[in-house]
Every structure is written in C-alpha cells, then in structure tokens.
Amino acid sequence: MTDRLLVCGIGTGMDHSLTELRLPRWELVVVTDTPTDRVRAAADVLLVCDPNDAVAVLAALSAAGIDRIDGVFSLGADNPPVISTLAHRFGCPGLPLETALNCTLKDRRLAILRKAGLDVPRFAPAESVGEAVQAVAEIGLPAVIKPSDQTGSLGVMKVESADRVRECAAEALRLSPGGRIVIEEFLEGTEHTLAAFMADGELHRFGFADREYGRKEEFAPYFFEGGDTLPSRLTTEQIDEITDVVLRGARALRLDPTVINTDILRTHDGRVVLLEITCRLTGSRIATEVMRLATGVDPLPNVVRLALGWPLEPGELEPTHNRAAVQRFLPADGGVVEWVGDPRDVTRRAGVHDVFWGTELAPGTVVPPYRGGADALAGVIAYAAEPAEAEAVAERTLRALPLRFKDSAG
Structure with a gap:
C-alpha cells in the first residue's frame, strides 16, 4: 500500500x-x-x-x-x-x-533547560509592558525582547536603554499571538546551528554550521543574520562539547525520536549557551541543501522514516565528502524597485548552487525598512574547497544581482 x-x-x-x-x-x-x-x-x-x-x-x-x-x-x-x-x-x-509546546514556547523551553542544569540566558516572561519593564530592571541592560511564540526572529529586538523598553515590549506583545514575551540577557560570542536526529536516547549529528552575524546590529534594534557557513571554524573538541550540551537539552525536553534544530551561542569565555532547541528540520534550505553540499548527507529519508515510525538509518548520516558551503542573505531595507531581472542569470558563475529573491520583486515594488529575520531581499548558496573562497563567491554573486532601486530624489 x-x-x-x-x-x-x-x-x-x-x-x-x-x-x-x-x-x-x-x-x-x-x-x-x-x-x-x-x-x-x-x-x-x-x-x-x-x-x-x-x-x-x-x-x-x-x-x-x-x-x-x-x-x-x-x-x-x-x-x-x-x-x-x-x-x-x-x-x-x-x-x-x-x-x-515545551520546545516551541520560548519561556517554557528555557525554564525546562535551566531546571536541567543547562546554561541558558537569564530570562523572565512578561504579559504586559509593565512586567517587561520590571524584568529588564532585574536582568539588566542590554537585553533582548522577543515574542514567546513567534519564529523567524519576528519581533526579536535588542534594547540598550531604559527609555526604549516600553516601545519594544509593546511591539513584541503585539506580534505575540498568545500575548506573552520573553526578556533575556544579551550575550556575545559566536553562534552555531547543529542539525541532528534523536533516537533511542542518542544524538546523531549530521550538520554543524557557523551562523554569520557580521552585520548583526546594523539594523538595530532588530538583528540581521547573514547566513551559515560550513565547515565550522570551531575545533573538533569544541564541536563535540556543544554536541554533548545539545544531547542533554534534547533529553531534558524529551525530544525522542525526532529531527532536531538548534541555535547555540558560545561565549568568548567558552560557555555553551542553548538559545533554541526544537523538534523540526532546520529550515531556510540549510539542512537540505547547504549542509548537504558540504557533507553529502541527505536528511530527508530519515525524516520520513521517523514520521512513519520506522527505525533511523544512522549510516546515511555519515559524510561522504568535505567541502565548504555557505548561504548568504542580502537584507531588504527600504526603497522602490526601478528594474529587476532574473537572479538565475548569475548562477552560471563557478561555485554558485542557487541565487534567489527573498521576496517578490517587480518595478514599482516598495520595499519597507528592515524589521526582522524574514526580511531578506535576496540570497545565494555557494560552495568551494575552502570557506573563504565560498564566501567570496557568494559576496560577488550578491553584488551582481540584476536589481536597481530608484534614486531617493527620483
């Protein structure tokens, strides 16, 4: 059948x-x-x-x-x-x-991970602007305000001064379907994506990427993530340490059996902080194309196996090759489109896997100011022997996009 x-x-x-x-x-x-x-x-x-x-x-x-x-x-x-x-x-x-629900609602997830002894940001939930003001006063500035039940960095903002807390909290509350937000301490370091399957109490990692945040605060108070890079610049020992933390987090949340997506921050003094861990396939083409370009591992057959209740095939998660792969995004930050062509016109460049618009564009399209992670104007997936070379291919490709905006004076 x-x-x-x-x-x-x-x-x-x-x-x-x-x-x-x-x-x-x-x-x-x-x-x-x-x-x-x-x-x-x-x-x-x-x-x-x-x-x-x-x-x-x-x-x-x-x-x-x-x-x-x-x-x-x-x-x-x-x-x-x-x-x-x-x-x-x-x-x-x-x-x-x-x-x-425990791994989707941010306040519940953080509370469970903290109770299990894992390192998470100091945080407090809030259901009103007043509660948010009090939480920021206790956690300290700078802080991060985010809807507890939204995705894709929607409504995630960094607040650095007390006079901005009310405005940012009100916006995050407006974007939260459940009317609940989380205030977290702001931590600095390198961020990473770990993709894995959890089955029979064991974590089977199939991808590990560095998240690109070189322009992270350019659109403050909103954050901009530039993409992902493989292989990671971390050492094998550092990646293994992060993997162990993710395993402990998955067990604490009882994520078994399932595919897992994580967001981890490694602070400058070596702390491994779990920012996100949830039971879904890593999106934005990262697990299925970017990681696959780098390692040759296709996670989809095992996603289907678990959905049907079949055993995981760990052998299919072993890398078949090792090369650099990156995804880079161009932020959408206002303007009126004057002319737009087909982004595939630049895919003939060596090392370009794909180029794509992040939003529908046509002459006369009004692009609003950047407001969050979903606001990408365009993106490129590129590959090469080394990360620096793949990054250079991606940057050159984004600069060559067939797109022109009207002059502000026009």
Missing part, C-alpha cells in the same frame, strides 16, 4: 526539497498558505490553508475527504505543536503535544 505523507508547512525556500519526496511509494498531501509552482507540481493533494492552525488543517483535510494519514512532518516550518496534534488525530508516530 502507498504510504500517505502529510507535509504540513513549507519553510522559506524548502519547496526545492519537496520534489525529492515525490516517489511512487508515497502519496504527498501538502498543506501551505503560500503555494509555489514547485509545490503544485510535487503535491498529489494540495490544501491551501494556514499550516500553523491545526483546526484549519483538519477542516481542510476533512473537506478533501482525507481520513487516513500514515506520517506527518513539516519541511522546516516551525509548527511542532500542529504536527503533534495531527499525528495524534490520525494515529501516526509523533511526539506528545506537551513536548512540542
């Missing part, structure tokens, strides 16, 4: 990987609120609705006459509670809803 897979949520750019799941042994039911041509071509059944709303997804499935699902997962979309709800509804393998 053909296994029916429900792919609920397609992260930014992750529709590139959806086509790899189109095999005769699988029927693909895809839920997304932003269907692309790739999605339409790959899906056997396409349901256009909000993948972050379990009630809406269940209604759409019912309306389509779908009463059997064999496995459910997202492609980089940060909606574990919905995935857990759907898995329970259809009797599929999956983590309990409480576990999914």
Whole structure:
C-alpha cells in the first residue's frame, strides 16, 4: 500500500526539497498558505490553508475527504505543536503535544533547560509592558525582547536603554499571538546551528554550521543574520562539547525520536549557551541543501522514516565528502524597485548552487525598512574547497544581482 505523507508547512525556500519526496511509494498531501509552482507540481493533494492552525488543517483535510494519514512532518516550518496534534488525530508516530509546546514556547523551553542544569540566558516572561519593564530592571541592560511564540526572529529586538523598553515590549506583545514575551540577557560570542536526529536516547549529528552575524546590529534594534557557513571554524573538541550540551537539552525536553534544530551561542569565555532547541528540520534550505553540499548527507529519508515510525538509518548520516558551503542573505531595507531581472542569470558563475529573491520583486515594488529575520531581499548558496573562497563567491554573486532601486530624489 502507498504510504500517505502529510507535509504540513513549507519553510522559506524548502519547496526545492519537496520534489525529492515525490516517489511512487508515497502519496504527498501538502498543506501551505503560500503555494509555489514547485509545490503544485510535487503535491498529489494540495490544501491551501494556514499550516500553523491545526483546526484549519483538519477542516481542510476533512473537506478533501482525507481520513487516513500514515506520517506527518513539516519541511522546516516551525509548527511542532500542529504536527503533534495531527499525528495524534490520525494515529501516526509523533511526539506528545506537551513536548512540542515545551520546545516551541520560548519561556517554557528555557525554564525546562535551566531546571536541567543547562546554561541558558537569564530570562523572565512578561504579559504586559509593565512586567517587561520590571524584568529588564532585574536582568539588566542590554537585553533582548522577543515574542514567546513567534519564529523567524519576528519581533526579536535588542534594547540598550531604559527609555526604549516600553516601545519594544509593546511591539513584541503585539506580534505575540498568545500575548506573552520573553526578556533575556544579551550575550556575545559566536553562534552555531547543529542539525541532528534523536533516537533511542542518542544524538546523531549530521550538520554543524557557523551562523554569520557580521552585520548583526546594523539594523538595530532588530538583528540581521547573514547566513551559515560550513565547515565550522570551531575545533573538533569544541564541536563535540556543544554536541554533548545539545544531547542533554534534547533529553531534558524529551525530544525522542525526532529531527532536531538548534541555535547555540558560545561565549568568548567558552560557555555553551542553548538559545533554541526544537523538534523540526532546520529550515531556510540549510539542512537540505547547504549542509548537504558540504557533507553529502541527505536528511530527508530519515525524516520520513521517523514520521512513519520506522527505525533511523544512522549510516546515511555519515559524510561522504568535505567541502565548504555557505548561504548568504542580502537584507531588504527600504526603497522602490526601478528594474529587476532574473537572479538565475548569475548562477552560471563557478561555485554558485542557487541565487534567489527573498521576496517578490517587480518595478514599482516598495520595499519597507528592515524589521526582522524574514526580511531578506535576496540570497545565494555557494560552495568551494575552502570557506573563504565560498564566501567570496557568494559576496560577488550578491553584488551582481540584476536589481536597481530608484534614486531617493527620483
């Protein structure tokens, strides 16, 4: 019998990987609120609705006459509670809803990790501007304010002065569906992405990248992440230390079996601080394309195996090669588009895997000021023998993009 897979949520750019799941042994039911041509071509059944709303997804499935699902997962979309709800509804393998909520809601996740003795930023939740002011007074400045239940750096702001706390807290509260925010101490160091599978109490790492934050505070109070780089500049011993911390975090949150995405900060004095750990595939094409370019490891077959309740195949997570791969983003920060061409015109350069717009652009498009991690104007994925060479390819490619903005005087 053909296994029916429900792919609920397609992260930014992750529709590139959806086509790899189109095999005769699988029927693909895809839920997304932003269907692309790739999605339409790959899906056997396409349901256009909000993948972050379990009630809406269940209604759409019912309306389509779908009463059997064999496995459910997202492609980089940060909606574990919905995935857990759907898995329970259809009797599929999956983590309990409480576990999914614990690793998705930032205040709950931090509290569990802290109780387990792991190093996390000092933090406090708040449900009002007044509570936020009090929390900042206790934690100290600078601090980071973020919605507890949002993703993609939406509403994440650094506050450096007391007179900005109320404004930033009010904005974060407005962006939080649950009306709850988290205030964290601001820590400095290097940040890293670790991608892994957790199964039978063991962590199987398949990717480790350095996050690029060279322009992190250029758009203050919002943060800008420039992309990811592999291989890491950390030593093997430092990466192993971080991996051990992530394993302890996954066990504390009871993330087993599942695919895991993490965000780790290593302070200048060597502390390993868990900023994020959640039960989803690393998105923005990082796990499925950037890491794969660097190591040759394709995580998708094991994502499907776990969704169907099959055993993990650790052998498929062993690197088959070692080269440098990077993804770099160009921030969208205001202006009116005068002319735009096809970004694929610059993909013929050596070492360029792909070039893409981060938003729909046409002559006359008004690009608003940068407000968060989702506001990328364009991006490039590049590869080479060494990281510096791959980074140079990416930078040259972004400078050559077929795009022109109107002069402010015009």
